[in-house]
Amino acid sequence: MHDVLVIGGGNAALCAALMAREAGASVLLLEASPREWRGGNSQHTRNLRCMHDAPQDVLVDMYAEEEFWQDLLKVTAGNTNEHLARLVIRASSTCRPWMRKHGVRFQPALAGTLHLSRTNAFFMGGGKALVNAYYRSAEHLGVQVRYDSPVDALEIRGSRFLAAHCGTERIQAKACVLAAGGFESNREWLREAWGQNERGEWPADNFLIRGTRFNQGVLLKHMMAQGADIIGDPTQAHCVAIDARAPLYDGGIVTRVDAVSLGVMVNSNAVRFYDEGEDFWPKRYAIWGRLVALQPGQIGYCIIDSKAIGRFMPPVFPGVKADSLAQLARTLGLDESRFMQTLSEYNAACRVGTFDHTVLDDCHTEGLAPPKSHWAQPIDRPPYYGYALRPGITFTYLGLKTDARARVYFDAAPSDNLFVAGEMMAGNVLGQGYTAGVGMSIGTAFGLIAGTEAARAATKSMADAVA
Amino acid sequence: MQSLEALTREAITLANGGTAAEVTRQMQICNACRYCESFCAVFPAMARRLEFSTGDAHYLANLCHNCGACFQACQYASPHEFAVNVPRAMAQLRRETYASYAWPQPFGALYHRNGVVLAAATAGGLALFLVLLLAVRGTLFHEPLNGNFYAVFPHSLMAWMFGAAFGWATLALAIGAVRFWSGQSPGPITLAPATEATRNALALTYLDGGHGDGCNESDDRFTLARKHFHHLTFYGFMLCFASTCLAALYHHALGEPAPYPVTSLPVLLGTLGGVGLLIGPAGLLWLNMRRHPMHGDPAQRPMDRAFIVLLFVVSLTGLALLAMRDTRAMGLLLAVHLGTVLALFLTLPYGKFAHAVYRSAALLKWAIERRQPSRLHVGAE
Numbered sequence: 001m002h003d004v005l006v007i008g009g010g011n012a013a014l015c016a017a018l019m020a021r022e023a024g025a026s027v028l029l030l031e032a033s034p035r036e037w038r039g040g041n042s043q044h045t046r047n048l049r050c051m052h053d054a055p056q057d058v059l060v061d062m063y064a065e066e067e068f069w070q071d072l073l074k075v076t077a078g079n080t081n082e083h084l085a086r087l088v089i090r091a092s093s094t095c096r097p098w099m100r101k102h103g104v105r106f107q108p109a110l111a112g113t114l115h116l117s118r119t120n121a122f123f124m125g126g127g128k129a130l131v132n133a134y135y136r137s138a139e140h141l142g143v144q145v146r147y148d149s150p151v152d153a154l155e156i157r158g159s160r161f162l163a164a165h166c167g168t169e170r171i172q173a174k175a176c177v178l179a180a181g182g183f184e185s186n187r188e189w190l191r192e193a194w195g196q197n198e199r200g201e202w203p204a205d206n207f208l209i210r211g212t213r214f215n216q217g218v219l220l221k222h223m224m225a226q227g228a229d230i231i232g233d234p235t236q237a238h239c240v241a242i243d244a245r246a247p248l249y250d251g252g253i254v255t256r257v258d259a260v261s262l263g264v265m266v267n268s269n270a271v272r273f274y275d276e277g278e279d280f281w282p283k284r285y286a287i288w289g290r291l292v293a294l295q296p297g298q299i300g301y302c303i304i305d306s307k308a309i310g311r312f313m314p315p316v317f318p319g320v321k322a323d324s325l326a327q328l329a330r331t332l333g334l335d336e337s338r339f340m341q342t343l344s345e346y347n348a349a350c351r352v353g354t355f356d357h358t359v360l361d362d363c364h365t366e367g368l369a370p371p372k373s374h375w376a377q378p379i380d381r382p383p384y385y386g387y388a389l390r391p392g393i394t395f396t397y398l399g400l401k402t403d404a405r406a407r408v409y410f411d412a413a414p415s416d417n418l419f420v421a422g423e424m425m426a427g428n429v430l431g432q433g434y435t436a437g438v439g440m441s442i443g444t445a446f447g448l449i450a451g452t453e454a455a456r457a458a459t460k461s462m463a464d465a466v467a
Numbered sequence: 468m469q470s471l472e473a474l475t476r477e478a479i480t481l482a483n484g485g486t487a488a489e490v491t492r493q494m495q496i497c498n499a500c501r502y503c504e505s506f507c508a509v510f511p512a513m514a515r516r517l518e519f520s521t522g523d524a525h526y527l528a529n530l531c532h533n534c535g536a537c538f539q540a541c542q543y544a545s546p547h548e549f550a551v552n553v554p555r556a557m558a559q560l561r562r563e564t565y566a567s568y569a570w571p572q573p574f575g576a577l578y579h580r581n582g583v584v585l586a587a588a589t590a591g592g593l594a595l596f597l598v599l600l601l602a603v604r605g606t607l608f609h610e611p612l613n614g615n616f617y618a619v620f621p622h623s624l625m626a627w628m629f630g631a632a633f634g635w636a637t638l639a640l641a642i643g644a645v646r647f648w649s650g651q652s653p654g655p656i657t658l659a660p661a662t663e664a665t666r667n668a669l670a671l672t673y674l675d676g677g678h679g680d681g682c683n684e685s686d687d688r689f690t691l692a693r694k695h696f697h698h699l700t701f702y703g704f705m706l707c708f709a710s711t712c713l714a715a716l717y718h719h720a721l722g723e724p725a726p727y728p729v730t731s732l733p734v735l736l737g738t739l740g741g742v743g744l745l746i747g748p749a750g751l752l753w754l755n756m757r758r759h760p761m762h763g764d765p766a767q768r769p770m771d772r773a774f775i776v777l778l779f780v781v782s783l784t785g786l787a788l789l790a791m792r793d794t795r796a797m798g799l800l801l802a803v804h805l806g807t808v809l810a811l812f813l814t815l816p817y818g819k820f821a822h823a824v825y826r827s828a829a830l831l832k833w834a835i836e837r838r839q840p841s842r843l844h845v846g847a848e
Contacts, residue, residue: 036546043542043770105678107505111514112846125540126502126677132539133689247549252542254499258846310843314517316499357844 003458005173012422013179015447016133023455032150039131041211044252047120049437051093079431082381091445096281103133120437145259159415174458175417182396182423193234206298213249227402232427239289242392254316263304267295270339277374286434293391319385347378397427406450419450482832492522503537527828531557534682558764565821570642577817582769592806614726614792634811639816660834697748703743710737744782774819
């Protein structure tokens with residue numbers, strides 16, 4: 001029998017497995033995907049939000065606990081647990097030497113991400129490089145790793161974990177860490193969660209999944225059926241507006257279109273629906289997925305002119321290009337006269353002062369609903385470009401309720417040998433909203449806790465058996 | 468809007484239309500991601516651009532050192548439908564760079580069956596000197612000559628022959644370099660970028676993975692082995708070259724013709740270089756044989772390996788000649804050594820060695836370019 005069974009193969013699972021192994025436990029890690037797709041959503045990540053009181057290697061200035069907490073409070077609109085959140089924040093300030101020891105390397109903020117140079121430590125080579133490093137270290141330390149091993153059920157007596165079922169195999173362990181991700185790849189579940197809207201549409205049918213295809217939420221659903229305490233709203237997710245031509249799964253970072261604040265967004269009726277210049281794009285990109293999800297057909301069109309070229313990160317697919325706005329409307333399949341009306345109203349409402357994309361500038365609209373509060377310039381310099389955007393789900397927040405020891409709860413009572421980490425519990429800290437790199441902070445902090453606790457529980461169960 | 472399938476099809480069509488188009492396709496994906504920015508110079512150079520001309524593609528391809536880090540770290544590598552494999556696309560395009568800038572131009576075709584070319588050149592070189600040996604001495608073996616090479620082949624014959632071969636190689640490579648540079652020049656060459664590029668070339672900065680742990684070979688593990696074996700190869704070669712130059716100096720300036728004693732500077736340098744030129748290529752070949760099947764361009768392995776083996780053989784025959792210069796086999800060993808050296812010199816501009824020229828040019832361009840202000844304001848908010 002193994003001391004610790006880790007179910008999942010992403011960042012949180014690997015942190016838990018490494019930590020348990022370092023504590024002396026024998027560890028088996030089960031990754032649902034084949035080796036080439038290992039790492040879940042972690043393979044698409046790029047950084048970790050880090051508290052620090054002074055400049056550190058790749059991090060400039062400082063990012064104190066209180067500021068991190070206030071940022072989290074703001075993006076979640078209070079839908080968080082302060083105790084657990086502060087635990088994550090403090091862990092983020094001390095985990096990097098441990099990560100380095102296991103082969104993770106850091107780099108300064110990437111070109112085009114200056115706004116994160118103070119708050120986020122970037123992984124050199126991105127999340128897949130991090131995942132590779134952790135797997136190498138795990139294998140080196142003697143963690144047993146099995147790919148193509150999805151777990152579909154657990155045997156639980158009372159609140160105690162007994163064994164996991166992987167296909168026809170029954171795997172026993174003294175303690176278990178659940179780190180198998182959210183349910184964002186399960187389209188049926190998304191459809192059910194989002195339901196039908198007032199237009200009779202099933203919005204989730206038009207969602208794209210930015211992350212792994214392996215987060216089917218099988219274990220999450222199973223735990224719900226087993227009576228585990230659940231937290232979060234199934235419609236809450238990290239959801240951004242991404243290029244409508246993105247692949248159904250694993251589109252990752254490149255499918256984002258960062259031009260929204262430089263132009264206007266219209267829906268399929270060629271009508272604007274939200275203030276594109278409300279705040280800096282890095283503070284607003286995470287709301288646009290949900291905004292587009294609420295539009296008819298769950299599609300939006302980002303319209304810019306040639307003044308915007310060179311001011312936003314190049315998207316992976318070229319935009320639709322046209323020499324006139326009317327032609328652009330036709331190519332995008334939008335109602336031409338309505339589109340022209342929207343654009344002329346917008347252009348006429350622009351009060352251009354001094355355009356400056358690096359500050360909340362004074363270019364705004366007057367007498368327009370919804371307004372564009374900053375960076376409002378007439379869209380009048382051809383060629384024009386249009387990008388169709390759809391909601392892109394990165395990860396879901398519905399998960400298992402937990403505590404500072406990463407324990408799974410049944411009827412408000414904690415299990416003494418079943419723990420949870422990563423997306424399966426991120427909703428405890430991140431009830432809604434998002435801020436860059438916080439998913440990895442939660443996954444790392446709780447992965448470390450869950451691994452430590454599982455190793456301790458396994459040792460304790462051995463001591464009990466001897467006694 | 469085009470569907471993903473349509474875009475993929477278009478991309479594949481473009482890619483089939485040329486390796487430069489495939490580099491462009493991949494760079495557009497990488498430019499939207501940028502996770503690999505700290506591995507090497509390719510990605511920061513890419514990030515200075517929004518679009519990639521064929522010239523840009525050749526520049527970036529030659530800046531790539533084929534370390535493999537970006538491939539191992541790539542979230543878009545196959546089986547992802549984007550099928551990004553930057554080291555492979557770059558390697559494939561580099562061969563086109565070498566072929567298209569070769570001088571005289573028709574000789575560019577020699578890159579396409581390079582293993583055969585090098586084998587044929589070696590065979591030709593060997594045959595030439597063996598026949599010469601027979602013609603001069605009437606036999607392959609002779610009474611010991613106390614290491615006096617010139618008793619077998621006259622000094623003037625060797626000097627002229629190898630001077631001409633080396634001169635040809637230098638001329639051909641220089642013409643290629645100048646033509647490559649004229650299509651690429653980012654601005655005047657000043658001291659600071661020239662120094663930086665020289666250092667990056669001599670220290671193989673971009674084989675250390677950006678973190679100092681090295682590059683990838685058979686898997687995602689990092690190792691400095693390639694860098695070290697390359698250093699042994701290059702500096703071994705340079706020591707041998709220095710030994711030859713020094714010997715020429717002794718001969719012409721000091722009037723002391725070869726053979727030199729084992730403790731003399733030319734022999735010491737040559738021996739030391741020769742040993743480096745044995746261990747280095749042997750190590751590089753070993754790494755090349757173990758390299759991940761997706762890493763680099765498998766079609767170029769004959770070219771890579773033929774060059775590595777030729778370097779090894781040049782060194783091995785040189786050291787054997789030194790060891791046995793007082794025996795009856797000296798003439799034969801000398802013929803074999805000279806045959807392989809001639810093959811090496813003549814094929815220098817038409818084989819793997821070309822990478823040194825174009826990569827140095829790309830490093831110089833990067834050193835100049837990165838000092839210039841970027842015209843983009845991406846992500847400035």
